[in-house]
Amino acid sequence: GNSVTQMEGPVTLSEEAFLTINCTYTATGYPSLFWYVQYPGEGLQLLLKATKADDKGSNKGFEATYRKETTSFHLEKGSVQVSDSAVYFCADHKAAGNKLTFGGGTRVLVKP
Amino acid sequence: NAGVMQNPRHLVRRRGQEARLRCSPMKGHSHVYWYRQLPEEGLKFMVYLQKENIIDESGMPKERFSAEFPKEGPSILRIQQVVRGDSAAYFCASSHTGQPQHFGDGTRLSIL
Numbered sequence: 001g002n003s004v005t006q007m008e009g010p011v012t013l014s015e016e017a018f019l020t021i022n023c024t025y026t027a028t029g030y031p032s033l034f035w036y037v038q039y040p041g042e043g044l045q046l047l048l049k050a051t052k053a054d055d056k057g058s059n060k061g062f063e064a065t066y067r068k069e070t071t072s073f074h075l076e077k078g079s080v081q082v083s084d085s086a087v088y089f090c091a092d093h094k095a096a097g098n099k100l101t102f103g104g105g106t107r108v109l110v111k112p
Numbered sequence: 113n114a115g116v117m118q119n120p121r122h123l124v125r126r127r128g129q130e131a132r133l134r135c136s137p138m139k140g141h142s143h144v145y146w147y148r149q150l151p152e153e154g155l156k157f158m159v160y161l162q163k164e165n166i167i168d169e170s171g172m173p174k175e176r177f178s179a180e181f182p183k184e185g186p187s188i189l190r191i192q193q194v195v196r197g198d199s200a201a202y203f204c205a206s207s208h209t210g211q212p213q214h215f216g217d218g219t220r221l222s223i224l
Binding site: 034036041042043044045046049089098099100101102103104105 | 116118143145147153154155156157160167168171203205212213214215216217218
């Protein structure tokens, strides 16, 4: 079966620092890739997505590029804010089966 | 346009009791998914349903767990004879065909 691996946290940063969270997938074929964000006590919110190789998803200053050659979908933000403190989940989705496979999540803490 | 609604937000049960978790999908969504999140872990797929049909239940424990999505009313995840290991956050998601899944805020189940 497929799996999604992302870097373990917690990641602690100062405001305005550069954030990278690595994510790799092992699904065969051409899955769609997603980043979800979970704020404390809440459900998951879709942050961004990419559906094919070389697509770049972007939202709220976050970006991730679908790299088929390295099976990666790393999340980046150039200047984080305290409000970006949350848990970030990478996920892939294969049309066959129609379910998301999540990485273990990366907790990010941004300090003022 | 209301999002995915889950209730209750918090549920406390004693060992051996039954837990019923409800999920109302977003308006117009016919696909419902249940995921479980154990403490400090990622989300794990449990079951995928469409109206009155279970499409994929490969992530459901073989015993005590069941799910339904009736023609009328919310989807229900039912856990019979709960045990301590059932303590987790249970998330429901819904989608249109071929579209990203939208998540509810989850039900946090605690077993005494």
